[in-house]
Structures are given as C-alpha cells and as structure tokens.
Amino acid sequence: MVGQNPEPGAEPERPPSRRERARAATVDEIKQTAMGLMREQGTTDFRFSDIARLMGMTAPALYRYFADRDELLTGLIVDAYDDLGEAVAEARDKVPLDDPGARFVAVAESYRRWAREEPVRFALIFGLPVPGYQAPEEGPTTEAARRAMAQLKALFYEAAQAGVLRPPQLHDDDGVIAGLLAEHHEPTESPAIDGPPIPPETFQAMLFCWSNVHGFAGLEAYGHLEWMPQELRDAIFESSIRQVAEVAGLPEPLAAGPSRED
C-alpha cells in the first residue's frame, strides 16, 4: 500500500491537512484520467505513461500514489461498485416506499442504464479479472460488492416488511432451496450481500430478478444486442422486468411512468 491513511487506528478525528487534500485530489484525478482513457478505448487497459501525459506529469510520479497497476485497478473497481450502488439506490429512492413494484422497475432500469453507459466499469466489476490483475483476497472490492448488492436486497426487505410480497411463482420442490438456504446461512443474510435477513423464498426471487436484469444488461452493454434498435431493446427490457417482478411476487407498479431522462 502507498496512498492509504497512515494506520486504520491512528486518530481518524484529525481533519485533513492541506497536503492530504491535495493528495486526495491527485489520487482522484488519476482515477478519473484512467477511467477516461478506458472509456475512450473501450477496454479495461491503460498505460501509466498516457495517464501521466494527460496530467502533465511523468509516469514514475504516479507510483507516489499507487504502488502498482493493481492498486490503481482496485481503486477503480471499488469506485465502480460504489457508483453502481449509488445509482441504483438513488433511482430506487425516487419512488415512494409504498410502491415496491415501481421501485424494482427503477432499480432494474438504472442497473441496465449504468451498464450501458459504463460498459467498461461494468466489465471491471462483473467481468473476468483484468489480465495480470490479482484481486486482493477478502479485500476492499468484496466489501464494495456487498454494499452495492445490498441495494436490491433492501428493496425486497422493505416489500416483505410491508407485507405486500406475494409468494413468488418459483418452484422449490421438496423445499430443497429453502432447506439449503436455512442450513448454510441463517435466515439468509448471505455473506456476499449486506442487509437485513429476508425469507428464503424472497431471497430466491431476488436472485431470479438479479440474474435476469444482469443478463440483459450484460448482453446489451457488450454490444450483443446491437442488431436491434434501441427502441425495441427498451420495450423488450421493460416487458421482461415486468414479468420478472410478477414472478418474484412484487406488486404491480402503481405509477407506471418509466423514468427515462436521456
């Protein structure tokens, strides 16, 4: 580690000094520049020399802020998770609490939009590890992923609490899934997804929703659906998530306004 706070236990009260603020700004600029380059080229690759040149520095100077490529990548991945989580949570919370159906639609749409607008970051967090990148075990990326996924779980939790969740239409013959879920982690506070526990069948429904939305978003983000016009993709996606929500036992959206803003 290079650019971290002194030690995790050394008086976190102290306000950031002038130097620390400058340093943080530079760290941020480096990450922004790296993301800009990646977006431009459409790949998860970048060159230190390019970043440095764009910032009016020389390449070795960057090593004052990140120990190596991996540390910079880790930072970018954490940021991406956080950004996705924020985008999803923000879209969700624009819809009133008493309309879980519409809240889910908002989550699904923002997830998809984020993937489409930020395919590189989407790949960064949901793709195969970047060549040469070794993810830190149990590191900050795992934690960031939990936070992001918690947003979807929260939605189902609220709906379940409100008692508006119908039993999902998903088969669970002999209660195998419920059994396994109950057995391995308590009433389903999975280690990968933060948040309060939800009943097994709701958890199953949540996964169903997630994989569906994720699948469409991934295919679209990487250009595998480009042969259909966006209008059609939009219509098909909306139809899909409506259906998925119904299967999951979520109530019909009350306010049926798609929150398009582009």
Next chain:
Amino acid sequence: MVGQNPEPGAEPERPPSRRERARAATVDEIKQTAMGLMREQGTTDFRFSDIARLMGMTAPALYRYFADRDELLTGLIVDAYDDLGEAVAEARDKVPLDDPGARFVAVAESYRRWAREEPVRFALIFGLPVPGYQAPEEGPTTEAARRAMAQLKALFYEAAQAGVLRPPQLHDDDGVIAGLLAEHHEPTESPAIDGPPIPPETFQAMLFCWSNVHGFAGLEAYGHLEWMPQELRDAIFESSIRQVAEVAGLPEPLAAGPSRED
C-alpha cells in the same frame, strides 16, 4: 492474414497435403496452448513467449502461423463460439424432439455448464473486448456468434412448428414489440441470429430465456455466486429455468431427469 487457406476461390477440392496437415496441427496446438495458459491464469491474457516455450519453440516462430496477437485471439474467439454452439446443440439433441420443455432445460444447463467450466472462453466471447484487441468488422467472429445463437432459436422454431408453444406470458402493451420486430426485420430473422424466422412473441420469449440463462451463467462463471454452495446454486438455477420456460410458453418437460454427468 497469414495462416489462412490460399484463396477462398482456388480449387477447394484438393486434399490437404502433408505440409498443410502439419501446419493445421501446429495452428491447433498453438491455440490449445494459448487456451491452456489462459485457463491456468484465469485471464484472457497470454504471452507469445510462454506459448512458444511450452511448445519448444521461440516466440517469433509463432508469427509464421498468426500475423499478430489479434489474429490468434480471433481464432480463439471463433473456436469458443463454435464450441459453445456444439455443446448446446449436442445437449439439446440428446432429448427427443417431442419434448421441447426438456430440450430447453438441456440447452440452459449446458450453456451454464459451459460458462462455468470455461469462464475464460465465456469472457472471450461475451465479455468486453480483450485489451488491445480490435475485432474485425463483420468478420468471422460475428458469423460464429450467429451460428451459436441459432441453436437456441432452432429449439423455439421446432416447438412452434409442432404447435406446442403456448403464448408467452410476456406483456406487449399495444403490440409495440411485435410492431417493431415486424417492422425492422421481416418475421424475425434477426441479423444476429441465424435460422428460420419465428413469430415475434416467440422471439421475445427466446430473448427472455437467453438473457435469464446468460445472466445466471455469467454471474456464476465469474465467481459472483461462490458464496453459496454449488448444491444450492444448482437448485436455484433449475428452479429459475423451469419458471422461465413456463413464462416463455414452453410445455412442461416430460422426462424430468436433470442430465448431470459430473
């Protein structure tokens, strides 16, 4: 291009000479070795020097067979598409034609299994382009993708022909989707997916199935579901695809034996 057949129009009848066979074998060995390295490291990266060393050659010799890294990558991508297509078709055709429900289950399971067993190849074809790789426009990869996706479409086509396909439960308010589909490409022979045309609502159902299976497969292949035991993943996946098949209007599978073999 370097290692291609002489010209696409020069007497394709001639049987492969001894040298041509040797060359083809070497090309294949290179690809195998490259894939081995990628699998080992779990990334889509490889070094010419490593491949050469494993083959008992020096790196520049590889340029006799592939013009550059991109050409080798293109070969690997095409192979991956073909292999996925074959795996899916083979699994599907093990199930009798008169059992489309079970045929879909077989397709979904083989798709998922392939992704899990070959995450690198899955990333190669369904992920963001490999750093530095520029896909040839309208090239062999696009064509290979069409062939692979045609396998799923064929399944729906057969079921539709047999008249056992119920109308899918997918909303299409005002027939927007059907309209757009009809408008943009005839009765839905999409440019991205080969095969005979199918009715719009069937096409929509097919996409729904695909994105769902793909989403789960992708999440699992990249380790995002590793926090649940495989037993549970299996159960949840099977439950999901059953539900998806039902939504898509496919009949219940008759022979309900999951074709596990590992």
Next chain:
DNA sequence: TCAGCACTGTTATGCGTCATAACAAACACG
C-alpha cells in the same frame, strides 16, 4: 530565521514483451 525532513516530482536504468528483419536449416519436387 533557518536547519532538517517529508513529500512530490524528475531523469536514468533494467527487464520483459510484441513485432520485424536477416539469416539458416529442412523439405518438396522437377
């Protein structure tokens, strides 16, 4: 005030990789 030190940047350098050039051996074939 000014000496000392931490911080941030530079140039110089080593190593590994992609890719090409120039050359040598092996092979097919008239």
Next chain:
DNA sequence: CGTGTTTGTTATGACGCATAACAGTGCTGA
C-alpha cells in the same frame, strides 16, 4: 541433385512497467 518454399533461428527496435537515484518545494520546530 538443385531450386524454391516453408519453418525455424538469432539479432534488433520500440514500448510499457517498475525501481533507483536525485532534485526541488514547503512544512515544522529549535
């Protein structure tokens, strides 16, 4: 057996990551 193609080699150039050694800046405390 001799000639041209094929397939391999070594030598070389360009470039990127990363470290080392060094220089300028500004905070800090006797």
